[in-house]
Amino acid sequence: MSETQDRIISWHASPSKPAYTPPPGAVDAHCHVFGPMAEFPFSAKAKYLPGDAGPDMLFALRDHLGFSRNVIVQASCHGTDNAATLNGIAKSNGKARGVAVVDPAISDAELERLHEGGIRGVRFNFLKRLVDDAPKDKFLEVARRIKGLGWHVVIYFEADILEELRPFLDAIPTLIVVDHMGRPDVTQGPDGADMKAFRALLDSREDIWTKVTCPDRLEEPKGPPWDDFARAVAPLVADYQDRVLWGTDWPHPNMQNAIPDDGALVDMIPRIAPTAELQQKLLVTNPMRLYWPEELG
């Protein structure tokens, strides 16, 4: 990607203060860092060239929104070089952990180094607009190797390939977390074809979790107040309450044409998890079980 290209700003300059206050210890379990590029250059294969959105900005947003911890997910613009993600974790005083994207040829020593740096999962990305290829056989090899580290697989795909992916998903030997519920069409409602297919996946294994994230992406281009998202997703949170995670998705890669207000995203939480018990599971208990299990005693 050429350095002369304009760098994209996909995040809100001054997000509102949410009306909703998350419980103490709340985890933003899906966010990213971009660069800073001078220290952590983007991948030559990156499909977008964002502005710098480093750990200081992420932690300022965390505090502004009333959260305590972050799970930093390696974004495709950094390819398989996880240095920017590791830098974010290292700067967090123990308040961040991460999910890496790895070259399938990665050595055991490098996996150990990632573990030491706070990585607890690998992400397999199937979005053609973001990655050149997604080799299922090699991904399965990686999944078998990370099982021994106690890691999980985070997987990103869109609803139209769910059925095609089923044999691959069935073969993954670790816990699986599906990004953004596999991007269902939320305008179909809670009982629409996409949600039904996604529930069938969740019902196929107890160890498939999901992130109930990204009303902005799932209701693009309509935008807030994201009523379709709330209507489609609230029943899912109620029915699978021990295996759901929530995150801001900051700095919202590729959302430059519909940049969400992070405060408004936080205010979606009580609409999809209306009780204190559901909120505690979604924001604290569930992410702590996956990313800081040693602190649960």
Ligand SMILES: O=C(O)/C=C(\CC(=O)C(=O)O)C(=O)O
């Ligand atoms: O941030 C997300 O969750 C979604 C992304 C970006 C992404 O995943 C990446 O760059 O790796 C998207 O849909 O463009």
